[in-house]
Amino acid sequence: MASQPAPVSGEIIVRVNNVRKTYRSTVAVEHVDLEIRRGEFFTLLGPSGSGKTTTLRLIAGFELPDSGMIEINGADVTKKPPYDRDINTVFQDYALFPHMSVAQNIAYGLETRGVKRADIITRVDEALRMVRLEGFGERLPAQLSGGQRQRVGLARAIVNRPQVLLLDEPLGALDLKLRQEMQSELKRIQAEVNITFLYVTHDQEEALTMSDRLAVFNKGRIEQMGTPVEVYEKPSTEFVANFLGTTNILDRDGRRIMIRPEKMVLTGSGDTLAAAGYHGEPGIVRDAIYVGMFSRYLVELSGGAVVTVVQQNLDRFSASQARQRGEHVQVSWRPENVNAL
């Protein structure tokens, strides 16, 4: 899904400049700098408490920063309340008004902005069609399923055609299948309305598959920013390497190096791939786990470090061919797949 070309250049729609926010004595975010381009799908990724949601709430205007500046569409909004910012939010708990019908919920933002009654009706219908909830306008939120409520939350925000749409873990409460469905739905809708999406998630796979670019948060700071490929293939810190997928970290020649498990090759103990340009080390299989599409091995290298190696099961798996626990093997990797930290 990241196949769409990322808008590499383009005007900056959201600019966050050296923002800092503290709650009492704890620092929620500091030194946060972001430049989000118009039309981009930008993700703030990180574990809970890393500052990604705080950053989103600062941009939305629900919180005011202690210092720093926030610009939306060229205008300084640092001290402006949410209702004076040309953005809308999709909330994690949907935040639908329980006493209003679906249509009334979606019309709320248009009414506050004084849109004409006739236009409101057409735009609400259009929004309902976009999220595939035609005919649900008269229902109350309590009469909808979780996925449907999420769509209403999305329609209620999008109908206002904001400059930027903020999404705060919008799929967090949905089960896996529904979540995957909504992921592609979100991408479809973004392409349709051509609005900048600023998306918060702790799900690394979601971030990789959906984003044009992403920022990885840790302990209130941005650790790395870039396209999914850049961040996954060339993580700049140990935290990023571990948070996006699994990784092996080794100390070699006085340096800390990192190799992804799928970029390691497992062969028989005498079977070095040196001729093919691989670097190899001997080891013993400590555990072998069959996962279906691939098998995962824990191999103890001669130096004592335990690495995870993932081998695709390209041919039909048979237990006799698989590496057994206790077997002596050779673990090899290409030097160009190594990242120095």
Added chain:
Amino acid sequence: MTALTTQTTPSGALRRFSALLWRHPRFGAALLLTPPLGWFVLIYLAALVALFVSAFWTVDDFTGEIIHEWSLTNFITIAGDPTYRAIALRTVGMAAIVTITDIVLAFPFAYYMARIAGPKLRAALFALVLLPLWSSYLARVYSWRLILSNDGLLNWSLAHLGLPALNIGYTNWAMWIVFSYIWLPFMITPIYAALERIPHSLFEASQDLGGRGFRTLRKVVLPLALPGIIAGSIFTFSLTLGDYITPILVGGPGSDFIGNVVYANVGIANNIPFAAAYAAIPLVVMCIYLLVARRLGAFEMM
């Protein structure tokens, strides 16, 4: 298997009974509900029915004996006599005004408690709201009598501020102030409960969609607080309707309530059927009030 069965036998009867309840949950519920339900039907409903029935009886003017014959005499007297009409209207009107006053006073207070105050301040405010309920109702009404009487605290304070005296002791104004004060906790508590349940994200969603403070209040907060407001108003309205002590203590000569008439007819005049008929008025008014509240959807939301 045998070991298991021998293990279950010791408290056999009790276990069988407990298993029976487990297999038939309805039976258990029936067992649980019978005592309170019996109490409710026998004491509460039976008393109400007795009240309604006796309202249609009359009293022999000479002997004072109750005549057990169906008659609408009491109701005709109430409808026809301007004094009784005025008293009924005064009671219902005062109940309505007190309710509105308490809504206006309680809402901002409850809002502050539920949404703005921190946990410590909230607990302190709660204690302050509930503290008066620990003291006697009578003592509180008497203390207002001392405040509002012509040489009381109110006029003393006004005199010190160089303002003219307010002679509102023993008037309907005094009743209005005292009722509004006495029932205020019964309005604050349910509104607080309703406001406290509104998720914070709804406030943010309204702001996010362009809603400034007043619009958020009118479109989101008030509709969601309505069940609490209705619950509180049921308290303030019905408690005022049924009161007869405050009119005696702080009301003036022309401040009689329905309750005072009922009291006089039960005690002095010994005309229980008439008292019953007059007492039916607040019941009917309350029923109408509840029906209207239900029509407004006050019992459906949340």
